[in-house]
Each structure stands twice: as C-alpha cells, then as structure tokens.
Amino acid sequence: MINMLRAGGAAAAAFAFVATATFAGPSMATDVDAAPAVNPVADHANATIDAGRLAEASANSAEAVAAAAEMVQVAKAALPRPRGLEELVVAYAGAEPADEEEECLAGAVYFEARGESLLGQLAVAEVVLNRAASGKYPTTLCEVITQPWQFSFVNATGSIPAADRSSEAWSKAVAIARIATEKVAGKLDDDVLWYHADYVAPSWGKRLERADKIGTHIFYS
Template sequence: MSFFERVATVATITLGLLASAGASTPGFAKELDRTANAATVQIVPQATEIPSVPAEKPAVAEIATGDGDDTEDYDSLQQAIAAHQDRTGQSDELTCLAGAIYFEAKGEPLSGQLAVGEVILNRTKSGRFPRSVCSVVTQPGQFAFVRGGQVPAIAPNSQYRTALAVARVALADAWDSPAPDALYFHARRVAPKWGRATVAAIGNHVFYR
C-alpha cells in the first residue's frame, strides 16, 4: 500500500470514528438537558396537627342559699316563700318577727303578711324605734299580742310555718315589700285620727308612713 493509500485509509477511519462520536453526542446532550430542566421536586412538609381548643364552659351564676344571704331571683312572692319554707336554723330575730307576723296577720294574704314583717324591719332602721327586731316587737304599747314583754309560744302549725317562711323572706330582702317605707298599720275596722300618709291597703290592713 502506497503512502497516499495509507493516508487515505487513516483519514477514512478517522472520519468514520468522528461520525460515530458525533451521532452519539446529541443523545447524551438531550439526557443532560432533561436532567437540567427537570422540574425540581419540592418536598412538602407534613402538616402539623393543630390542637383543638376546648370551648369555654359557660359561666354558672352562683346562687347564695344561706339564710339572710339569698340572692336568688323569684318569679313571685309565693315562689320566694316556698323556697324558704323548709330552711333550717332559727335566731331570736327570726322568732320575734315570725311571731309578730303570725299573731298580727296569719289570716292575711301573703303580701299582707310580708308587709307586716317589713313594718317591723323598717322601724329598726328608722331611728325612731328600737334598733333590734325583738325590741321593736316587744316595745310597750305597740303590739297587743305581747305578754309580759315576751312573744307567746306558738304551736308549730302550718300557719306558723308560713309565718316563719315570710319572716325569712323579709330578713333576706328576697322580695320587695308591697308597702314600702311603712312604719305603721292597723285593721280596716279601726279609724284612728292619724295625719300620716297612707302607703297601701292590703287585705284587712291599712299601712302608713
């Protein structure tokens, strides 16, 4: 083989190798392109569970139930008296007030019984009468049922139990008096010549300021 033939052969082989290399390169470039342009996979963090917040409990109004400190609301005087009917505990004030209500108004409507109790309580605050319930009730010349400066003993009958409940209502200020600010009362059959302002007439009693 002559020198030129060898040169031509080498050239042919070289060109063949270059053509082969050139044919494979674009495929590799495309693969590189795919990798380079592939969408970046974003790792989404797992959602953290938000702890549930318990609903607040509704506030419960406290209701005082002790004698003399009753803040409960009632729909009627009857309901207030019924709520105080079975209360326990008895003081001198309660005994004197219940005795006055019993002897002066046991046959009267409940509103009239409460008004009698309120007259006695109003006197204790007026500055014109003794300052304690028992002193007001036993003050000479005021209540005809008083004997020897004492409230007579009373059998525990249903009327006295009602009088005790009415007295508890009055002492606890659990119901407004139907004869506000009254300091005096008398039976309708009596006609004293008083120059006092009439506050109310309830049942068989007339109340004055």
C-alpha cells in the same frame, strides 16, 4: 371564634348591648332551693345568629333594627325569671328561725297577720324591719315587737306568746320572716312604719299619710 359583625347604626349598638347587659330585675332566693343558673350559650345553642344575614341587614336600617331586636329577645330569654312570693315561701317552707331576731319577726307575722295573704304577712314584717332601721324605734326586731303599746298580741309582761310550731301558719310565718330579712321580696317603702286593721280608726291615722291597704291592714308613712 365569633366573627366580628360590622352591622352599622342601630344594629351595632344593640349587639353591644346584648353582649354586655346584666340582669337588674328583682333579687332571687339564694340559700334555699334557688332557681338554677342559666347558661345563655348552652340553653340557646340553637338560637344562633346568622352573621351573613346581619351583614346584609346593615344595608337596610329597618331590617337591621329588626335583626338586632331579635338578638335582644334571645339574650333576655336566657336570663332566669324572678321568683314570685308564693314560690319563695314554698322554697323556705319547713325552715327553722335562723336566730332570735328572726324568731321574733316570725312571731309578729304569725300573731298579727297569719289570716292575711302572703303579701299582707310580708307587709307586716316589712313594717317591723322599717321601724328597727328608722332611728325612731328600738334597733333590734325583738325590741321593736315587744315595745309597750305597739303590738296588741304582746302580753302584759312584754313577751311574745308561744306559737303552734306544728302548724302551716307558723311554717309560712318563718318563711315570710326569712324573705323579709333577706329582702328578696317586698313592696313597702322604707318610711312605712305604721298600720292598723281596717275595722278600727285610731286617731293617729289621721295625722299620717296612707301608703297602702293590703288585706285588712291599712299602712301609713
């Protein structure tokens, strides 16, 4: 049984924080190759805290604060780190679209941004998702993408062309679509609804607020 520590002041407050803190950082992949769960007690069995040393430290506020800070670092080290976008794409690589909506989104990523960085591809997917949720555009991803005069890759019949499904670009596009729909990564605000390539200058861009530039695409809200 863990002995109760009667360290006063900052040490006691920090200890209470360590005991009750939860991880509020970025979300992590859950369905595919998720990072293993971490048991702070098991993984840090050797990083135990000397109760006697803490009791002595309570008499010295500076020493108590230092001891409490060490406890916080031990607790933080026990938590799983967020996975980067590259790792997430690798985790989802080889997956097939879960449904028609995800397939449409992967098509938009593939045709609009397969030459962009992973972050640039994800940003394009985010714009599609933002539009569907905005109330200003159709409510489904497929309808947003095939809406006339919105995405240049959609042909005259309003359908999405066939992608090379054996290509690495398609595999990444599907992964990006899954990451975007599950919201495990992303950086654009919800009101970012438009973008264009940096080698064109559409008149509507002047009426909007520039939000970001990622690769060759400029994004607006």
